[in-house]
Amino acid sequence: xxxxxxVLSALLCTALVAASAGCGNSGxxxxxADGGVLNLVTANHPWTEAVKSLGLLxxxxxxxxxxxxxxxxxxxxxxxxxxVKLNAPNSExxxxxxxxxxxxxxxxxxxxxxxxxxxxxxxxxxxxxxxDGPRGTVTxxxxxxxxxxxxxxxxxxxxxxxxxxxxxxVPKSLDxxxxxxxxxxxxxGGVAGFIARxxxxxxxxxxxxxxxxxxxxxxKDGKSAINTPEAIKAFDVYGSLLRDYGPRPADATxxxxxxxxxxxxxxxKAAMYTDADSIVAGMLDKxxxxxxxxxxxxxxxxxxxxxxxxxxxxxxxxxxxxxPHAAAAKRxxxxxxxxxxxxxxxxxxxxxxxxxxxxxADGTKGFPAEYVAALNAxxxxxxxxxDRPQVVGVARSREIVGSVIVASIQxxxxxxxxxxxxxxxxxxxxxxxx
Amino acid sequence: xxxxxxxxxxxxxxxxxxxAMVFPILYTVRLSFQSWSGSLTRAPRxxxxxxxxxxxxxxxxxxxxxRTVIFTVGAVAVELVLGLAVAxxxxxxxxxxxxxxxxxxxxxxxxPVAIGLAWLLMLNPTVGPVxxxxxxxxLPAQPWLSSTHSVLPTLMLIDVWQWTxxxxxxxLAGLATLPAETYEAAAVDGAGAWQRFRRITVPLLGPTMTAxxxxxxxxxxxxxxxxxxxxxxxxxxxSETLNIYGYITGFEQFQFGRAAAIVVVFFLIVxxxxxxxxxxxxxxxxxx
Amino acid sequence: MKRVLRYTTIVVVLxxxxxxxxxxxxxxxxxxxxxxxxxLFGGSFTLRNYRTVFDDFQFGDYVVNSLVIACWSTALSLLxxxxxxxxxxxGGMRRxxxxxxxxxxxxxxxxxxxxxxxxxxxxxxxxxxSMVICHMLVSLPxxxxxxxxxxxxxxxxFEDAAMTDGAGPLGAFVRIVLPLSLPGVVTSGILAFIFSxxxxxxxxxxxxxxxxxxxxxxxxxxxxxxxxWGGLMAAAVSVTLPVLVIALFVQRYIVAGxxxxxxxx
Numbered sequence: 001x002x003x004x005x006x007v008l009s010a011l012l013c014t015a016l017v018a019a020s021a022g023c024g025n026s027g028x029x030x031x032x033a034d035g036g037v038l039n040l041v042t043a044n045h046p047w048t049e050a051v052k053s054l055g056l057l058x059x060x061x062x063x064x065x066x067x068x069x070x071x072x073x074x075x076x077x078x079x080x081x082x083x084v085k086l087n088a089p090n091s092e093x094x095x096x097x098x099x100x101x102x103x104x105x106x107x108x109x110x111x112x113x114x115x116x117x118x119x120x121x122x123x124x125x126x127x128x129x130x131x132d133g134p135r136g137t138v139t140x141x142x143x144x145x146x147x148x149x150x151x152x153x154x155x156x157x158x159x160x161x162x163x164x165x166x167x168x169x170v171p172k173s174l175d176x177x178x179x180x181x182x183x184x185x186x187x188x189g190g191v192a193g194f195i196a197r198x199x200x201x202x203x204x205x206x207x208x209x210x211x212x213x214x215x216x217x218x219x220k221d222g223k224s225a226i227n228t229p230e231a232i233k234a235f236d237v238y239g240s241l242l243r244d245y246g247p248r249p250a251d252a253t254x255x256x257x258x259x260x261x262x263x264x265x266x267x268x269k270a271a272m273y274t275d276a277d278s279i280v281a282g283m284l285d286k287x288x289x290x291x292x293x294x295x296x297x298x299x300x301x302x303x304x305x306x307x308x309x310x311x312x313x314x315x316x317x318x319x320x321x322x323x324p325h326a327a328a329a330k331r332x333x334x335x336x337x338x339x340x341x342x343x344x345x346x347x348x349x350x351x352x353x354x355x356x357x358x359x360x361a362d363g364t365k366g367f368p369a370e371y372v373a374a375l376n377a378x379x380x381x382x383x384x385x386x387d388r389p390q391v392v393g394v395a396r397s398r399e400i401v402g403s404v405i406v407a408s409i410q411x412x413x414x415x416x417x418x419x420x421x422x423x424x425x426x427x428x429x430x431x432x433x434x
Numbered sequence: 435x436x437x438x439x440x441x442x443x444x445x446x447x448x449x450x451x452x453x454a455m456v457f458p459i460l461y462t463v464r465l466s467f468q469s470w471s472g473s474l475t476r477a478p479r480x481x482x483x484x485x486x487x488x489x490x491x492x493x494x495x496x497x498x499x500x501r502t503v504i505f506t507v508g509a510v511a512v513e514l515v516l517g518l519a520v521a522x523x524x525x526x527x528x529x530x531x532x533x534x535x536x537x538x539x540x541x542x543x544x545x546p547v548a549i550g551l552a553w554l555l556m557l558n559p560t561v562g563p564v565x566x567x568x569x570x571x572x573l574p575a576q577p578w579l580s581s582t583h584s585v586l587p588t589l590m591l592i593d594v595w596q597w598t599x600x601x602x603x604x605x606l607a608g609l610a611t612l613p614a615e616t617y618e619a620a621a622v623d624g625a626g627a628w629q630r631f632r633r634i635t636v637p638l639l640g641p642t643m644t645a646x647x648x649x650x651x652x653x654x655x656x657x658x659x660x661x662x663x664x665x666x667x668x669x670x671x672x673s674e675t676l677n678i679y680g681y682i683t684g685f686e687q688f689q690f691g692r693a694a695a696i697v698v699v700f701f702l703i704v705x706x707x708x709x710x711x712x713x714x715x716x717x718x719x720x721x722x
Numbered sequence: 723m724k725r726v727l728r729y730t731t732i733v734v735v736l737x738x739x740x741x742x743x744x745x746x747x748x749x750x751x752x753x754x755x756x757x758x759x760x761x762l763f764g765g766s767f768t769l770r771n772y773r774t775v776f777d778d779f780q781f782g783d784y785v786v787n788s789l790v791i792a793c794w795s796t797a798l799s800l801l802x803x804x805x806x807x808x809x810x811x812x813g814g815m816r817r818x819x820x821x822x823x824x825x826x827x828x829x830x831x832x833x834x835x836x837x838x839x840x841x842x843x844x845x846x847x848x849x850x851x852s853m854v855i856c857h858m859l860v861s862l863p864x865x866x867x868x869x870x871x872x873x874x875x876x877x878x879x880f881e882d883a884a885m886t887d888g889a890g891p892l893g894a895f896v897r898i899v900l901p902l903s904l905p906g907v908v909t910s911g912i913l914a915f916i917f918s919x920x921x922x923x924x925x926x927x928x929x930x931x932x933x934x935x936x937x938x939x940x941x942x943x944x945x946x947x948x949x950x951w952g953g954l955m956a957a958a959v960s961v962t963l964p965v966l967v968i969a970l971f972v973q974r975y976i977v978a979g980x981x982x983x984x985x986x987x
Contacts, residue, residue, distance in 0.1 A: 073931055074942055081931070200668055249574065251581035252559040254669035263758050263951075264560045288754050288950075396687045406670045410582070439891055440813040447806035447862060448818055451825050454859050458836035459828065465835070520735055523728070536973045537736045540743060542980070543965050545920045547937040548958035552746045555757075555951055563745065566760035599739065600980065607981040656829050659922040663941060680831045685927065690835060697832035708827050 038328055041082065042072045042097040047150050047315060050348035051336070060335060066328060079103055086112040091322040094329040100137045100146055100316050101205075105392045109433055113145045113318040118330060120144050125334050133311030134353045136385025146316030147337040148353035149345075150278075153378045154209040154309040154387075156298040157265065157273040157283065159291060162191070170296065174213055174237060174303045177272070181245040184271035193245030195261050195270035196238070198253030198409050200402030201395065203238075205387040206258075206275050207405055208310050210234045213303025218389040218401060224429060226401060227422035230305070232415055239408020246270075246409075254406060266291055274300065277375060278314065278351060284368070297374040299381065311383035313353060355379060389425075392433035400424045459701075465694035478691070485695035494671055495679065495696065502675040502703070505586065506654040509593040514647055516594065517601020518639075522631075524602070525609050538599040546596070550663035553592050554579070579665055582672040589661060589673055593654065601646060608642035609635070644714055652707050655700075676700040746962070749955040757951045771956035775943075779953075781960060784939035790850055791935055792918040795857035799865045799914050800907065807869035808895060812878075819870065825863040833859070834927040841928070848930030856924040861914035868913070871982040872906030873899070909979035912972055916965050936961045 042048045048070070051057065057068045073081045082096055086107075098107060107113050120127040127135070134148035156177070158170065162184055171177040177194075185193030197203040211217065214237075216230035225231060242253045247264055256264075258275055262282050265273045266289035283289050300309035317337065319329045335341065339356050342363075346352040349366040357363035358379060364372040389397040400421050407417035466485055470478035489495045524534055541549070556564050557578040565575040578588045612635065620630050658677045661667065667674035667682060674682075676696060684693030749757050750772070756765025775781045810819045837856060838847070846852040880902065884894040900907065922937045929938055940957045969976060 200670060247560045249559055249565075249577045251577040251669075253580070254577075254582070255580040255665065260558070260560075263558075266755070267561055267758050267760075269560060290755060393687060403670060437813075440809045440815060443805035443809035443895075444813075444815060444818050446802035447866060448821060450802060450858065450862065451822050454837075454855065455825055455828060455833070457840060458833040461836035461839070462832045523732060523735065528729070528732070532973065534732065534736055535977065536970055538739055539969050539973060539976060540966060541739055543916055543920075543969050543976070544743070544962045545922075545937055545940075545958075545965065547920075547922050547941055548746075548961045549742065551940070551954060552742050552749075552958055555749070555955070556742065556745055558758075561758040561760055563760060563762055566762070595739070595742075603977055604981050607977075652827055658830070659937075663922075677829060677831055680829075684831075684835065694832075694835070697829060700829050701832060704827050704829060708824070 036066060036325065036328075038066050038068045038094045038325055038332055039092050040068055040070045040095040040097075040332075041078075041093055042070060043075045043078045043315070044072050045075065045097070045150070045315065046348070047345065047350045048072050048097070050345045050350050054344055054348065056336065056341060056344070060332065064331075064335075066332070068332060082107075082112075086110075086320055086322065091320060092324060093320045094323040094325050095332060096318050096320055097149070097315055098146065098318055100148075100313050101386060101388055102394055104138065104145065104316075105140060105390065105394075105433070107318070108140050108145055109392055112321050114321050114323075114326065115143045115145060116147065116319065116330065116333070117144065119147060119334055122334060125337075126339065129339065129356050130353045131311055131355060131379055131383070133383040133385040134313035134316075137313040138316050139385075146313070146318040147333050148313030148316045149337060149342075149350075150313070150315040151311065151351055151353045152276045152278045152314040152387075153311045153375065153383065154206060154274060154300050155277045155374050155378065156300055157275070157280075158296045158298065159268070159271050159294050160296040161294050162271045163296070170298045171272075171301045174210065174301045177301045178237065178241060181241055181272060185245040186271075187248060190248075190269060192247040192264070192270040193272065194241045195246055195253070195256075195264055195273045196242060196275060197258055197261055198242050198246070198256045198406070199260075200254075200406050201398040202257040202402075203405045204389075204398045204401045205310070207234070207238050207401075208384070208387045209274070209300050209308070210238050210303070212308035212310070212384045213301070213305060215303070215305030217384075218397070219391070219425075219429070222429070224422050224425035226404065226425060227418045232418050234303075235404045235408045235418060236414045239405060239411075239414065242409045243411055251410065253409060268294075277371070277378075280367075280371060281349070295368075297368070297371045299374050299377040307381050308384050309378060309381065310385075310387035311378060312385060312387050351375075391429070393428065396428055397425065397432075400428060462694045462697055465691055466698045467691070468694075469689075469691045481691065485692045486699075488692060489695055489699065494674070497671065498674045498676050498679040499699070499703070501586065501673075502655060502677070502700075505590060505593070505657070505675060506651050509590045509597070510647055510651050510654055512590070512594050513598045513601045513650065514643065516598045518605050518643075520598065520602040521605030521609060525606060535603075538602055540599075541596045542599050542603075546659035547663045549596065550592075550660040553660075554664045557588065579673075580669060582669055585665060585669060585673045589664070592660060592664075593657065596660070597650060597654070600650060604642060604646040605639065608639045612638050648707060648710060648714070652704060655704055655707065676703070743962075743966075746955050746958050749951060750959045752952055754950050754952045757955075768952075771950075771952040772960070774950070774953045775956045775960060779939075779943060779957075781936075781939065781957065784934060784936045785960075787850075787929075787933055787939075788919055788935040791853045791857055791933070792915050794850070794854040795861050795918045796911055796914045798854065799858050799861040800911055803862050803865035803910075804869055804900070804907065805895070807866045808873050808899065810866070810870045811873035811876075819866070822863050822866045825859055826867075830923045834924060838928060848933060850933055853925065853929055853933050853935070856928055857918040857921055860917050860921055860924075864917060865910045865914055868910040868979050868982045869903070869906055872903055872910075876902060905975065905978075908972070909975040909982075912968060912975060913979045916968065919965060 057070065061067050082098065086093065086096070098104065119125055130148055131151060134151045138144055138146035138148055156171065163170065163180070166183050168180050168183055169176070171180045181193035183193070197206050211231060211234040214230040214234040216228055216234055217225050219225055246253050247270060253261070258279055261273065261275065262279060264270050266283055268290045283295055284292055286292050300307055317333050319326055319333070323329050337353070339354060342352040342354045343357045343360065346357045346363045347366055352358070352363070358372070358376055388394055389401065391397045404414065404417045404421045408414045465478070467480060467482060468478040469481045469484070520538070524531065556562050559565055559575060559577045559580050564578070569575050577584055579585050616634055617630060620634060625633065656677055657675065658681070661673055661675060661678055662681070665673045667678040677700065680693050680696040680700060683696060684690050751767045751769070752765055753768060753770070759765070806818070806822070809815060841847045841852040876899070880898050881894045884898045885891065889897065920937065925935045925938045926941070929935060940961055943954055943957050
């Protein structure tokens with residue numbers, strides 16, 4: 001549902017500006033929530049389910065006397081609901097769950113989130129225990145605005161039996177990946193050597209690790225960097241992998257987001273697949289997958305610039321700028337994102353942000369051992385803290401970058417497409433967030 | 435009915451339509467001269483004709499305009515021909531005619547989003563049943579909605595599937611009003627089936643068909659549900675019509691001023707069709 | 723021979739129109755993994771998908787939303803649309819007729835933004851009221867369109883007789899004209915209901931969590947966790963079924979309504 005996500009969020013603002021002009025701003029915030037009520041808005045996400053099923057909120061109330069009231073929305077409606085609620089003149093929201101890579105910059109630009117400096121300085125909270133990528137994701141202009149709660153990395157999924165049959169080692173580098181895809185590709189047998197997202201905007205996040213591996217990035221020093229030789233090489237490799245060794249018929253991947261790619265992979269119709277580690281559940285469920293016993297996991301292969309896959313905070317908790325109980329909100333976040341609770345949540349199969357949880361046996365019980373090994377190996381790498389351009393207008397920027405990916409899959413002139421997209425991105429950056 | 439009473443009867447509906455339409459249209463026109471990203475920190479800014487100027491230089495907009503017209507004209511033309519053919523097929527009584535009419539009603543009435551998603555899964559190029567069927571028959575698998583070349587024709591095909599029944603129903607209703615004597619007389623005069631069709635059916639059905647085509651065209655121009663649910667305008671904008679482009683520009687990219695300009699242009703295009711409709715209306719009196 | 727050919731053609735044509743529905747129902751009864759195997763049959767049948775849709779996804783709530791919105795917008799459209807159609811039919815108000823019909827032509831995408839702002843000022847965002855109002859803009863023109871054609875075809879004798887007997891025009895309309903027009907009212911009512919039930923664009927932008935109708939709920943079913951084809955098709959069947967059942971029972975009325983005005987009878 002990524003497509004319909006931002007429905008109307010922006011619209012609300014003006015209407016509310018007008019409405020609030022009459023009411024004035026209730027800026028003063030009393031701070032006596034202990035013994036009171038703290039309002040938390042979340043997405044309908046496994047994290048929220050796990051918090052509820054573990055009874056963490058009751059536990060918090062017993063310990064501190066603060067009742068945490070939770071209101072959750074479908075993912076695609078959360079942005080819209082947050083926009084309404086964070087804009088309202090007398091907002092009652094204290095803590096919000098949001099997606100830092102997608103909407104973090106927009107929220108900060110609009111002045112909806114406060115900096116969480118006290119939290120990161122708190123020794124007991126142990127900010128250094130968080131993976132470095134996610135720490136970067138929630139940091140904008142050197143200020144931390146959120147506490148990561150769910151994290152995501154790109155990894156390589158593969159079919160063990162197919163690699164074994166052909167005597168192929170698990171690819172360690174992107175060159176290995178291309179060579180393996182070529183050997184594994186079995187067009188007459190209906191098994192593609194490789195699969196990944198090919199749908200314009202959706203492919204961008206999973207393409208990003210390739211880009212970083214070749215030493216590129218979307219934007220460097222505030223300027224478009226998608227027309228550099230590194231970027232062109234990455235576009236070329238990603239596109240030709242899908243064009244030459246991807247599923248048939250030609251162009252079949254152009255409308256593939258992860259659910260479509262996953263459907264092909266779990267049917268056993270592709271040998272290797274690079275995507276986010278968070279989609280693993282669909283491969284392990286026998287009701288949905290034919291390859292549960294044949295599944296291999298590996299860290300994302302290294303490029304000439306090293307293995308630099310993205311590792312981001314896909315979800316974080318932030319404190320509303322209008323929170324009636326800001327201090328209590330921060331106390332709650334430091335508790336729910338503490339080592340103990342992250343460990344508990346991770347046992348409910350929510351991939352957490354803390355290194356300590358991933359290195360403990362308890363924290364990894366819910367996952368296959370090889371998957372945990374691949375993830376831990378990823379966490380030791382110099383990961384990248386973003387998986388899409390770091391801009392306010394994320395949707396448009398993804399469209400621009402995605403146009404080159406599609407051109408490459410179609411076998412068109414990549415350099416020309418990159419030059420055209422570079423022009424668009426440069427133009428876009430001039431007005432973005434202004 | 436006297437004048438006052440007429441107004442009394444008609445005023446609630448008229449007032450409602452004016453309130454629910456006139457304000458939005460005026461607001462949209464105003465917004466099309468502004469730049470507004472919808473942010474709390476920045477109110478709309480007056481930019482004059484900038485949005486329109488940007489659109490004229492925007493290849494994506496021009497393509498979407500052309501595509502909207504191609505989609506409409508192409509789909510409606512096929513629907514007209516097929517609709518008439520199916521109507522002639524179903525015209526004469528046969529056992530199960532009522533059931534047949536019910537069946538052709540289904541595509542018209544079924545929820546478009548549901549239908550769109552069913553087609554989307556069926557046409558999935560790698561694991562969908564349509565390609566399995568095709569390859570089973572020894573034909574090459576097709577990319578359908580995935581290829582920049584075939585996405586628009588595929589969407590037109592689905593539109594044809596959905597709306598041909600409308601043409602059929604209108605043709606059947608029209609055929610029912612044609613005088614049987616004329617046909618008999620023509621048959622006596624030795625006119626063959628094809629001649630009877632060309633010289634009697636087509637001219638007599640003309641007004642009905644014209645009205646049908648124009649009403650259908652206005653709806654086809656505005657097609658949103660199916661395209662949005664199936665492709666979202668992709669791949670690479672190749673199924674992006676003005677309606678979809680306007681939606682994306684506003685609600686996904688937060689450029690409400692430019693989106694408003696797109697809507698205004700779009701509305702003008704629809705209006706052209708509407709004026710043609712009104713003109714034909716006064717000539718033939720087909721739509722009262 | 724000719725007859726065989728004709729029947730064969732009819733069957734093939736009907737099969738084409740029917741096939742997607744059959745596949746939809748079939749898929750809704752199979753497991754995701756079996757549907758995506760590409761084989762039309764095979765695997766076991768299951769009702770699990772429907773349980774997913776109604777238990778886990780609470781489709782029942784959305785059914786209620788859709789019903790509330792469709793019923794109210796239909797009822798209100800009839801309430802103000804019937805007198806208007808009557809006035810147009812009997813009084814020849816061409817300009818009024820055109821105004822109402824232009825509502826059919828305005829692209830919906832141009833209405834939703836201003837509406838949102840209007841609803842916000844009125845404090846109606848996220849309420850059933852706002853949904854009913856925007857759905858009425860779909861159903862009202864339709865009611866007027868169908869009914870003005872219907873009233874025009876109705877003889878004025880009965881009204882004249884009633885009025886000679888001393889009934890006022892309003893009395894004649896309510897007591898004589900409406901009962902006589904019941905088939906037309908049923909037709910336009912059913913179609914208005916179906917169009918509201920199917921509406922996607924207005925609902926997509928303007929509905930909130932508590933007023934979200936079925937088509938939008940169904941669309942959000944994609945990627946809720948991942949695309950579960952079986953569940954998605956179970957949702958599609960649940961959305962479409964009520965409409966198809968209506969179509970089966972009142973086929974004749976619907977055809978009359980859809981073709982109203984396009985044919986001079």
